[in-house]
Structure formats: C-alpha cells, structure tokens
Amino acid sequence: MKRKAQVPMLMLFxxxxxxxxxxxxxxxxxxxxxxxxxxxxxxxVSSVEIGESYVISSSKLMAKQAIxxxxxxxxxxxxxxANARRDLGVREAGxxxxxxxxxxxxxxxLGRNYLLKIGKSDDLNKKIILNAKSGIKNENEVxxxxxxxxxxxxxxxxxxxxANKALYEQSCK
Amino acid sequence: xxxxxKKAQLGKIISSVPLMILxxxxxxxxxxxxxxxxxxxxxxxxxxxxxxxxxxDDLMSQEVSVxxxxxxxxxxxxxxxxxxxxxxxxxxxxxxxxLSDYFKPLVDAEHPFLFYRTRMGEPGTIEKMFGYAFSNNRxxxxxxxxxxxxxQDGLYDLSVNGVGCGVDSSLIGAFDISMRxxxxxxxxxxGARNTIYADYYxxxxxx
Numbered sequence: 001m002k003r004k005a006q007v008p009m010l011m012l013f014x015x016x017x018x019x020x021x022x023x024x025x026x027x028x029x030x031x032x033x034x035x036x037x038x039x040x041x042x043x044x045v046s047s048v049e050i051g052e053s054y055v056i057s058s059s060k061l062m063a064k065q066a067i068x069x070x071x072x073x074x075x076x077x078x079x080x081x082a083n084a085r086r087d088l089g090v091r092e093a094g095x096x097x098x099x100x101x102x103x104x105x106x107x108x109x110l111g112r113n114y115l116l117k118i119g120k121s122d123d124l125n126k127k128i129i130l131n132a133k134s135g136i137k138n139e140n141e142v143x144x145x146x147x148x149x150x151x152x153x154x155x156x157x158x159x160x161x162x163a164n165k166a167l168y169e170q171s172c173k
Numbered sequence: 174x175x176x177x178x179k180k181a182q183l184g185k186i187i188s189s190v191p192l193m194i195l196x197x198x199x200x201x202x203x204x205x206x207x208x209x210x211x212x213x214x215x216x217x218x219x220x221x222x223x224x225x226x227x228x229x230d231d232l233m234s235q236e237v238s239v240x241x242x243x244x245x246x247x248x249x250x251x252x253x254x255x256x257x258x259x260x261x262x263x264x265x266x267x268x269x270x271x272l273s274d275y276f277k278p279l280v281d282a283e284h285p286f287l288f289y290r291t292r293m294g295e296p297g298t299i300e301k302m303f304g305y306a307f308s309n310n311r312x313x314x315x316x317x318x319x320x321x322x323x324x325q326d327g328l329y330d331l332s333v334n335g336v337g338c339g340v341d342s343s344l345i346g347a348f349d350i351s352m353r354x355x356x357x358x359x360x361x362x363x364g365a366r367n368t369i370y371a372d373y374y375x376x377x378x379x380x
Contacts, residue, residue, distance in 0.1 A: 012192065015196060047356075050355050054252055058250060058253075089360030090256055092358070
C-alpha cells in the first residue's frame, strides 16, 4: 500500500523529466540561422523599397517631361511617356505602369500648378501594388500599396510638402 | 496503523492530483499557444500611406540624359538606363564603354564619389567597376581595381590606381567602402526576364 501511494509522486517526477528532455531537444534542434532567414526576408523588403523609390522617381520625372512638353493635355502626355517606360518591364514597379496605362490616374492643372494622383481607389485594379517574394518556396511575401499625390509648378518642378502642406492636405484628400 | 497509512495516502493524493492537474493545464496552455503562434498568419499588407516630400538621394533615382547608340538623348532614371543597357545585345559594347560617361554629371561637390558595377543573372559576369571623383570642380575617372573581390556583406576592398585629377590619393588610397547592392528584373528584346544586379556607392567618404 505504501508503494502504491508513491505513484503520484513518481508520475510528477516522470512528467518533469519528460518536460526537461523535451525542452532540451527544443533548444538543441532550434534553427539558429537567424541571419540567413533575415537575409532572405530583407531581399523581399529591399525589392519593395526599390520599387517604391522607382515609382516615385519615375512619377516625378514623367510629370516634369509631360509639363515641359507643352502638350495641351498633360495627362495624355504623361500616359504616353509611361507606356514607353513600361517596355523596359522593370518588375519592381509592380502595377504602376498598368494603372497609368489604363488611364486610372488624374493629372491636371490646379491653379498655376499641376496635381498628379495615382492609386487612390478602393478598386484593386486601380491601386499601385508593389509585391515581392523571397525564400526557396517564396514563403516570404511583402505587399505594399502606395498612393501618389504630388504637385508640380509650371516648370515641372516637384513642390515639396513643406511650404505647400495646406494645399496638399486640401488636394490629396 | 493501517488506518493511519490510508490517511497518509489520501493526503498525498489530495496534494498531488491537483498539482498534476495544474501542470497538465499549464502544459495544455503552452501547447495551444505554440500551435496558435505557428498557425497564425500575419497580414502581408503594409499600411497604406500617402507620399508628400521624400528625400531621393539614391543613385538609382537620379536623372541622367543618355543617348543610346542610334537614338537621341533621352532623360531617364539611372535604373532605367541600366535596365535598357541590358535589354538589347547591341547595347553591350555601349554598356561596357560609353554608358558610365553619362553618369559623370552626377558627381558634384555634394556627391564627390560614385562607384558602380553591374552584372546580369546569378552568378553572372561581373563587369568592370566604374569610379568617378569630384576634384577641381570636375568629375574625373578613377582607375579602380578590386583587391579582394566582394565580401558577403557588400564591403569592397578597393585599390585605387592612377587617380589623377588632383584627387588626394592618400585619402582614397585604400579605403573600404560599403556598397549598396540591389537587384531588379527587366525584360530584354526576346521578352525574357533578366535579373540585373548593381553594386554602387554614391556620396562622400565617411558618410
């Protein structure tokens, strides 16, 4: 009878032992290659960042070229320039050239300036979507939506947010 | 005596069983939490945001006027110029010899050094490293030799030969620069997608 009474204590000991061994296994078998994982993940993030920078810089340049062309319809000119750029097929640009190519943007005079708006829509087909995958099975995926709202003066110079904050807040709603 | 033993056993069971139940409950919670974390999928979407003023000082975002062979000069981004230079086989010679000259105007007092080289595919053929330095109010070409190749972290050990143009060679004689490495995909004349790698440095020393 006394031995039988030791069963719960023995069970406790066994459970503790099993837990300890399982923890040790977990520590031993855990993947410590955090650096590799981080590198793979950073590739996807980096790709999206390159795309973001590319889309913004392209928008500024194409808007300037469209304004300086003297075309009566700056929007059509902007679209024509974008279609020529689209041929290079830079993947990092995501859906930017498709959205512009389909005319889903606004680029028109606003007083003495020009306002460019792209990607501000609830419709997925009208959004600028940048996407990148990395990893052996493409298990890492980063998607970023960007909305462009930029203003330019009559010489095609980009008007920064600083001095034009109120105008931006009013126009980019 | 027997009665007393039974009492002792009962005491042990009462004190042990709740403890075991507690242990199993904690274990169960742990397992459920672990399973929950491993099964949970985070949102892939990053928050939306509207752009206002963005600092664009990266080489790839700079505007250059480039005349590709048989074409008129056209203002484009550096990244587009590189993508275009890999789009046709006919541009290969231009990419290796003439294209970098069009990047010269980017070197100024604010950005006195520019180094870059590109390759296509993995591992691809690494092409010549181009280098320019701003000295005496003009950009001059630096003769660069990569001494130890590319380290994994993108750190180059450059040997600078024949700098000329009055550049203080002791300043840049054997400095290590951490170059940015990017890759992007572009389409070539056959419709195939190429991955283009660019390693570059654009700015001043000690930044």
